[in-house]
Amino acid sequence: MREITGRQAVNEALREEMERDENVFLIGEDIGIYGGAFGVTNGLLDKFGEKRVRDTPISEAGIAGAAVGASLMGMRPVAEMMFMDFITIASDQIINQGAKIHYMFGGQMNAPFVLRMPAGAAAAGAQHTQSLEALLYHIPGLKVVMPSTPYDLKGLLKTSIRDDNPVMFIEHKKGYGEKGEVPEEEYTIPFGQADIKREGEDLTIIATSHMVFKALKAAEELAKQGIDAEVLDPRTLVPLDMESIVKSVSKTGRAVVVHEAHRRGGIGGDIVARIVDSEAFYYLETPIKRITGPNTPVPFSPVLESEFIPSEEKIIKGVLDILD
Amino acid sequence: MELSEEKLLKMYQDMIEIREFERKVDYFISHGDITGTTHLYIGEEAIAVGAINAAEEKDYISSTHRGHGHSIAKGVNIKEMMAELFGKTTGSCKGKGGSLHIVDSDTNNLGANGIVGGGIPIAVGAALAAKMQENGEVILCFFSDGAMNQGAFHEAVNMASVWDLPVVFICENNQYGMSTSVEKAFNIQDLSARAKAYNIPGVKIDGNKIMEVYEVVQEAVERARQDGGPSLIVAETYRWKGHSKSDAKVYRTKEEEKAWKERDPIAQFEEELKAQGILDEQKIEDIREEIDEKVEAAVKFAQESPFPDKEDIYDDVYVDGEVEL
Numbered sequence: 001m002r003e004i005t006g007r008q009a010v011n012e013a014l015r016e017e018m019e020r021d022e023n024v025f026l027i028g029e030d031i032g033i034y035g036g037a038f039g040v041t042n043g044l045l046d047k048f049g050e051k052r053v054r055d056t057p058i059s060e061a062g063i064a065g066a067a068v069g070a071s072l073m074g075m076r077p078v079a080e081m082m083f084m085d086f087i088t089i090a091s092d093q094i095i096n097q098g099a100k101i102h103y104m105f106g107g108q109m110n111a112p113f114v115l116r117m118p119a120g121a122a123a124a125g126a127q128h129t130q131s132l133e134a135l136l137y138h139i140p141g142l143k144v145v146m147p148s149t150p151y152d153l154k155g156l157l158k159t160s161i162r163d164d165n166p167v168m169f170i171e172h173k174k175g176y177g178e179k180g181e182v183p184e185e186e187y188t189i190p191f192g193q194a195d196i197k198r199e200g201e202d203l204t205i206i207a208t209s210h211m212v213f214k215a216l217k218a219a220e221e222l223a224k225q226g227i228d229a230e231v232l233d234p235r236t237l238v239p240l241d242m243e244s245i246v247k248s249v250s251k252t253g254r255a256v257v258v259h260e261a262h263r264r265g266g267i268g269g270d271i272v273a274r275i276v277d278s279e280a281f282y283y284l285e286t287p288i289k290r291i292t293g294p295n296t297p298v299p300f301s302p303v304l305e306s307e308f309i310p311s312e313e314k315i316i317k318g319v320l321d322i323l324d
Numbered sequence: 325m326e327l328s329e330e331k332l333l334k335m336y337q338d339m340i341e342i343r344e345f346e347r348k349v350d351y352f353i354s355h356g357d358i359t360g361t362t363h364l365y366i367g368e369e370a371i372a373v374g375a376i377n378a379a380e381e382k383d384y385i386s387s388t389h390r391g392h393g394h395s396i397a398k399g400v401n402i403k404e405m406m407a408e409l410f411g412k413t414t415g416s417c418k419g420k421g422g423s424l425h426i427v428d429s430d431t432n433n434l435g436a437n438g439i440v441g442g443g444i445p446i447a448v449g450a451a452l453a454a455k456m457q458e459n460g461e462v463i464l465c466f467f468s469d470g471a472m473n474q475g476a477f478h479e480a481v482n483m484a485s486v487w488d489l490p491v492v493f494i495c496e497n498n499q500y501g502m503s504t505s506v507e508k509a510f511n512i513q514d515l516s517a518r519a520k521a522y523n524i525p526g527v528k529i530d531g532n533k534i535m536e537v538y539e540v541v542q543e544a545v546e547r548a549r550q551d552g553g554p555s556l557i558v559a560e561t562y563r564w565k566g567h568s569k570s571d572a573k574v575y576r577t578k579e580e581e582k583a584w585k586e587r588d589p590i591a592q593f594e595e596e597l598k599a600q601g602i603l604d605e606q607k608i609e610d611i612r613e614e615i616d617e618k619v620e621a622a623v624k625f626a627q628e629s630p631f632p633d634k635e636d637i638y639d640d641v642y643v644d645g646e647v648e649l
């Protein structure tokens with residue numbers, strides 16, 4: 001099968017959905033002639049024109065609000081936050097408005113917009129590197145999608161655009177360059193279906209976003225030591241496929257959760273709680289371990305940043321710790 | 325405007341220092357020694373230098389993602405700034421900040437900002453404190469055109485106006501926010517017209533003419549110091565380089581770039597100073613040599629400094645040093 005990058009996968013999903021439905025349009029900063037800060041929307045202005053690929057002033061609250069408002073009127077906006085960190089500026093429109101419209105209006109209206117945003121540490125300092133998915137995960141009314149591979153990025157973005165709710169679509173900057181198999185034919189991936197990226201018997205590593213790649217590498221290393229790890233990628237955080245998680249953990253009896261975001265209040269804590277709440281609890285043979293970014297802002301210096309990001313080595317160490 | 329020869333020469337030197345510093349940074353970005361995102365101030369030197377020299381040392385500045393020039397004009401130790409860009413532990417922020425977060429409390433520099441518009445409300449807060457403390461300090465708040473379309477700009481300028489705060493809003497209108505031209509992002513040509521909405525003085529000036537910047541900012545600073553409230557100054561200029569290193573500049577023309585480079589703020593000031601007999605070729609050469617050495621020393625310091633220790637990641641999260649693992 002052909003291989004494409006994460007960047008191309010997102011671009012193809014946008015292109016195909018814009019071709020399929022004329023109500024789909026893009027709105028964001030420098031997404032037109034510049035092609036987006038990470039080149040994700042390259043070529044879309046040429047193909048669809050300024051009406052449907054709308055460069056905005058630097059106004060994140062306005063961008064998110066325009067997506068909410070247009071979505072109420074039958075459009076299918078896909079808005080881009082140039083960096084996920086900037087959802088803090090757009091947060092009223094996302095959290096107080098978009099997320100709540102369907103519920104607080106008693107179902108009279110819905111807001112089917114997608115907000116795309118690159119997260120993750122990539123040499124840009126404290127205000128351009130955050131993984132803030134837990135903020136969004138906390139808010140009822142938002143769906144939160146956080147794919148890893150090009151295949152998942154494409155299939156899930158298409159599903160996001162077709163979904164009738166506000167969808168927060170979190171990309172990882174380092175995922176843009178990752179290559180993976182993506183079929184030529186059209187496909188979508190349903191929400192709430194975790195993907196087992198590697199089958200194993202001894203423990204379950206639950207990893208999100210770019211950590212999936214690290215977890216897979218760690219699993220290969222562990223295999224050399226005779227440890228057979230299963231790697232599970234939830235792919236969507238809301239809805240979260242607890243059924244697959246419970247099944248896997250019940251099988252292996254051990255779990256490690258890996259995410260790049262800060263440890264405190266991270267989604268890892270909630271996943272652990274939900275495992276403990278479930279029948280998987282009775283199968284647990286060891287404590288569940290979280291391997292996460294520390295409770296510090298993301299530092300700039302390359303040395304410090306690589307200390308921040310959970311590494312293969314840290315994942316391996318975490319696994320060996322619970323197996324001891 | 326009568327300025328001492330000494331002051332004029334200092335301003336000229338500051339401009340050269342900014343340009344040479346930025347050229348070095350550009351070089352080390354392309355060689356991979358400086359990682360991450362960096363925004364160069366080349367072409368805009370007259371604004372930082374003119375404005376900051378028009379205020380007093382005790383006055384404060386707030387800066388932007390394109391902030392090296394502001395920091396140099398305010399007197400930052402360029403060894404520490406260069407070391408910060410290299411991610412070294414001797415850097416202004418111990419390597420934790422990087423280019424987007426240069427700060428220098430010793431020179432009353434409230435810091436660069438990675439968030440477009442993020443510094444404007446902070447400058448207004450600092451001005452509120454100055455007013456409450458009755459210390460006669462004024463805050464120079466730098467930003468570029470792009471920031472004027474953030475809600476934060478409107479909220480902060482309005483607040484400064486209703487409370488008559490001692491802050492001077494200085495827009496470096498370099499015609500673009502990344503690829504988005506002022507023409508596309510605004511429905512007005514003269515951005516200083518926005519001042520009317522807040523009932524504060526607003527003026528558009530040639531930001532490549534340092535003496536014009538100096539005079540207009542000085543007047544605004546004095547007004548602010550006398551409790552006359554804020555002003556908005558929009559200084560027209562151009563960034564010579566791409567927005568950041570990945571910028572292919574497809575959104576602007578070579579002709580436009582050339583036309584602006586012909587209006588080089590440094591060359592213009594140099595001509596003026598030569599005409600006044602303050603500068604001659606020999607003097608220019610001496611100054612350039614001196615600055616080259618200073619910038620080289622900064623590079624050497626940055627290169628020879630150690631990286632932080634991994635464990636340093638946990639320092640400074642809280643003032644009292646505590647961090648929960």
Ligand SMILES: Cc1ncc(C[n+]2csc(CCOP(=O)(O)OP(=O)(O)O)c2C)c(N)n1
Binds near residue numbers: 501567
């Ligand atoms: C809130 C926010 N939105 C977007 C960005 C990404 N970004 C960084 S600089 C920039 C352009 C800024 O334009 P302007 O304010 O005119 O400053 P200039 O780069 O021209 O100095 C953008 C869009 C950001 N850093 N912060």
Ligand SMILES: [Mg+2]
Binds near residue numbers: 499502
């Ligand atoms: Mg600008």
